[in-house]
Amino acid sequence: MSITAIRGFNDILPEEAELWRRIEEESVNVFASYGFSEIKAPIVERTELFLRSIGETTDIVEKEMYTFLDRNGDSLTLRPEGTAPVVRAYIEHRLYECPVTKLYYAGPMFRYERPQKGRYRQFYQIGAEVLGDASPKADAETLEMLMRLFETIGLKGAVLQINSLGCPGCRPAYKELLYAFLLERKESLCVNCIRRMDTNPLRALDCKNPGCIEATKDAPPIAESLCADCAGHFRAVQSTLGRLGIEASINKRMVRGLDYYTKTTFEITASGLGAQNAVAAGGRYDGLVSGLGGPETPCFGFAMGIERVALLLKENGFLKRRPLSVFIAMGDEAELKGVELLREWRKKGIRIVEDFSEGSLKSRMKRADRIRARYALILGTDELRHGEITVKDMTTAGQERLKWEIVADRISSAEGY
RNA sequence: GUGGACGUAGCUCAACCGGUUAGAGCACUGGACUGUGACUCCAGUGGCUGGGGGUUCGAGUCCCCUCGUCCACCCCA
Structure with missing residues (x-):
């Protein structure tokens, strides 16, 4: 064996590529019917973009980015996710002059993680972003679109879970509340959660460590600390989903790994993927555009992992002439x-x-x-x-x-x- | 980054307690069948046993290192 592909970077051979193309085609068709247009952003961005959007203390930024200096000495990073580059382009080209912009993208992302089933260092996502729409209907409708996509491509057993993370108005108070709660049970938390208590106590809710699960069983739920606006938004998302016939269960422990999320967050899981069971996830990020220097722009978006969808679809795949x-x-x-x-x-x-x-x-x-x-x-x-x-x-x-x-x-x- | 399992022919795997020339199925090539694939039968090609070091009269097998794959943790799509 001479030269081989590097760890976590895979060749997609023709048979599988055909399946991928079907997934992409169906996605584009469905997205187009909801008024989304494609945007192609670069694969490499200034490192700062990800520091400021994803958050400096997140796992992605702390240990998973492919960062290097180019010949000028600028720090560049292979994009670990798709939303930040889209938002950067949205601001840079003043797309916010249009009241609502619906964009989708598809392409490779890069994270330096140990590969396992459904997780690779170069992986492909198809994502969509609704920029400039504060309505809970935008959340619900986009979720409905995703569920429809899974139905049309024949992906069975997709389960939708939603939660609300509040906003800069109500989350700090909740963080305090949760911090106090965790402090009382500090002995039973894992080292990781103790370390993150100050920076991001919400992560403790998400921890799979049995001790942490037990300790946080009776933690105060976020839902009860939401401000009137966030609570109303969350209720409206649920009722709209109901009217659209989309089943969603509320997972009050679900916390996302990116700092920019506000209000609605969600995850769609499916069995058959091993430990990496999320096929799509996302949420609302009302503060990101302004945080990166654009105007106040409420947004909702998601990303879907193509490898994982393909993995699930392959089960009923067959060879055709x-x-x-x-x-x-x-x-x-x-x-x-x-x-x-x-x-x-x-x-x-x-x-x-x-x-x-x-x-x-x-x-x-x-x-x-x-x-x-x-x-x-x-x-x-x-x-x-x-x-x-x-x-x-x-x-x-x-x-x-x-x-x-x-x-x-x-x-x-x-x-x- | 941590833990576990595993690396033998192109692929899937076998080889007893360390013992002769490392086997089989599939695939490939040819033939049975002069210009007709798949099914059948016959024959043939194909290996630095991932790499390096060590123990031994002798290593695919035991020990150490290294690289890689898979699974899980962490985290996430």
């Missing part, structure tokens, strides 16, 4: 005529490859089968003389000799081609 023909010429003259014919047939949209191998017809037929082609087109000396070609359907084993002129029509009208 591809809409592809293989051209097999017997002899030099037939080969010469072949390139001419292929040129015409391809012009008519027939997907076709030529088998240039020297082997017997038998071995060449075998190759055609191996690449799972639908048709084998055999041009021998007799066919050549008559202006015909033998067309064999590899799925039915039936074959017929056709005049060159009608081959393209015959093939393209076949079902599944």
Whole structure:
């Protein structure tokens, strides 16, 4: 084995890439029907963008970023998530001059983590952001869109959990309350939670350590500390979801790993992914745009992990014969005529490859089968003389000799081609 | 960053307590079948046992180091 891909960075081979393309196509279709347009932001940004958006004390920033100095000495970072770059572009190009902007993006993200099932160092997300809409209906409608997407691509068993994290108006008071509560039970908390008590006590609610779960069982719920605005917003999200027929359970322990979230947060999980069971997650981030120097702009967004969706979809995947023909010429003259014919047939949209191998017809037929082609087109000396070609359907084993002129029509009208 | 499992042919795996020339299935190539794939039968190609060091008369097997994969923790999509 000579040079291999680096750890956590994977090749997506054609069979899987096709599945990915289906996921992306369906996503784009659904997003478009809700009025989203695509934005393509760079993969590398100034490190500062992520420090200021994600938060300096988050795990992502503290230990997971691919950060390096470029030749000028600027600190740059491979994007660990998609929202911050989108918001940066939104501000930079003054897209806020439009009252509501709905954007989606797709592409690779990078986090330096130990790879495991459903988690890689380069991973792909499709995400969408609604910028400039404060209404709880925007939250609910976007969630409905996501659930619809999962339904259309055939992903089964997606479960939606929601929570509200409050806003800068009410969260500080809650943090105090929770801090006091945790302080009383400090002995039973894990070291991690004790360390984070001062900076981000909410993380203790999310901790999976049995001691912490037990200790925080009766912690004061955020819901009771929300200000009138946040509480009303949360109720409205729930009732709108109800009217849209979307089931959502409230998970009052759910805390996101990024600092910019406010009010609604959510996570969609599915079984079959191992420990990494979230397929999509996101929430509202009303303070991010202004925090990065733009105008006050309430926003809601999410990101979906393509690897994880693909992992779940692969369970009911099967190999199909591809809409592809293989051209097999017997002899030099037939080969010469072949390139001419292929040129015409391809012009008519027939997907076709030529088998240039020297082997017997038998071995060449075998190759055609191996690449799972639908048709084998055999041009021998007799066919050549008559202006015909033998067309064999590899799925039915039936074959017929056709005049060159009608081959393209015959093939393209076949079902599944 | 931490813990556990595992690295043997292209793939999936076998090889007893350390013992002769490391095997099988699948795949690949050819033949049975002169121009017809899949099913069947026969034959053949294919290995620095991840890499390095050590113990031993002898290492795929035991010990150490290293690299890698997987799973879990942490965290997250």
